[in-house]
Amino acid sequence: xxxxxxxxxxxxxxxxxxxxxxxxxxxxxxxxxxxxxxxxxxxxxxxxxxxxxxxxxxxxxxxxxxxxxxxxxxxxxxxxxxxxxxxxxxxxxxxxxxxxxxxx
Amino acid sequence: xxxxxxxxxxxxxxxxxxxxxxxxxxxxxxxxxxxxxxxxxxxxxxxxxxxxxxxxxxxxxxxxxxxxxxxxxxxxxxxxxxxxxxxxxxxxxxxxxxxxxxxxxxxxxxxxxxxxxxxxxxxxxxxxxxxxxxxxxxxxxxxxxxxxxxxxxxxxxxxxxxxxxxxxxxxxxxxxxxxxxxxxxxxxxxxxxxxxxxxx
Numbered sequence: 001x002x003x004x005x006x007x008x009x010x011x012x013x014x015x016x017x018x019x020x021x022x023x024x025x026x027x028x029x030x031x032x033x034x035x036x037x038x039x040x041x042x043x044x045x046x047x048x049x050x051x052x053x054x055x056x057x058x059x060x061x062x063x064x065x066x067x068x069x070x071x072x073x074x075x076x077x078x079x080x081x082x083x084x085x086x087x088x089x090x091x092x093x094x095x096x097x098x099x100x101x102x103x104x
Numbered sequence: 105x106x107x108x109x110x111x112x113x114x115x116x117x118x119x120x121x122x123x124x125x126x127x128x129x130x131x132x133x134x135x136x137x138x139x140x141x142x143x144x145x146x147x148x149x150x151x152x153x154x155x156x157x158x159x160x161x162x163x164x165x166x167x168x169x170x171x172x173x174x175x176x177x178x179x180x181x182x183x184x185x186x187x188x189x190x191x192x193x194x195x196x197x198x199x200x201x202x203x204x205x206x207x208x209x210x211x212x213x214x215x216x217x218x219x220x221x222x223x224x225x226x227x228x229x230x231x232x233x234x235x236x237x238x239x240x241x242x243x244x245x246x247x248x249x250x251x252x253x254x255x256x257x258x259x260x261x262x263x264x265x266x267x268x269x270x271x272x273x274x275x276x277x278x279x280x281x282x283x284x285x286x287x288x289x290x291x292x293x294x295x296x297x298x299x300x301x302x303x304x
Contacts, residue, residue: 013189013190013193016187016190019183019186019187019190020183022183023179023180023182023183026179026182026183027179027180030172030175030176030297033297033298033302036302037168037302038168045303046303049302049303050298050303052298053294053295053298053299056291056294057291057295060182060287061287061291063186064182064183064283064287064290065283065284065288066280070128071122071124073124073129074124074128074129074132077129077132077136078132078135078136079136081136081137081138081140082136082139084140084143085139085140085143085146088140088143088144088147089146089147092147092151093150096150096151097150097153
């Protein structure tokens with residue numbers, strides 16, 4: 001499979017040790033998220049939590065889902081849905097919580 | 105002609121005009137659509153966040169230490185999943201079975217935490233119809249739990265196939281696609297953990 005996959009621009013993956021390292025980083029980032037929650041950092045807390053969450057998201061998608069090594073077409077297909085979803089969530093939060101006066 | 109037949113018999117995966125495997129293209133498209141599916145559920149939760157008129161409220165019922173453990177369990181299941189795929193690709197049946205079993209056990213453990221949490225919340229007075237928090241929370245996390253359940257069943261079938269020697273390296277794509285699904289379920293939880301549990 002790997003030969004055929006390579007010929008078609010797919011496949012390729014990191015070493016087992018690298019996957020363990022990513023798993024470790026994900027665990028540390030989760031610990032940092034929970035620490036930030038308990039430390040009550042005020043205005044910094046929400047951006048920090050979202051930043052840590054994005055970092056975990058990107059690590060899983062790039063390395064565990066192999067988008068880093070796979071064809072960019074897969075990235076495009078995934079990002080099309082992802083970007084639309086992020087815009088939808090963002091727009092609704094904006095409408096209902098940031099400028100709620102616009103919604104009747 | 106004979107060579108072409110042999111090639112088809114050797115490789116039953118289909119490739120698109122882009123040169124990419126059609127199963128993978130199709131599955132990534134499905135995952136893209138799932139982003140929108142969970143996007144609508146997360147949007148609903150966020151829109152109704154803090155709008156409940158009667159309790160219990162999120163601060164009354166959420167148990168962050170417990171959810172942190174279940175989050176860690178699901179993250180580690182993703183690590184086990186990628187190691188299981190590596191085992192199948194190498195043709196190492198023992199590794200494949202070990203890590204597939206680990207993913208199944210960790211996935212089932214996550215579901216156990218969720219069942220416990222739902223039961224606890226219900227006894228605290230938060231049902232699907234209590235308030236906006238109950239409605240949006242149970243629908244969002246319930247659909248996520250349903251996805252995890254499907255994943256556990258899917259991975260159990262792969263475990264049985266591997267145990268019966270029906271999962272050689274040539275069929276690693278089956279595990280890779282199941283892995284994509286599993287990792288997607290994981291990234292959805294990464295978002296839920298922060299937006300629902302940590303940012304209250």
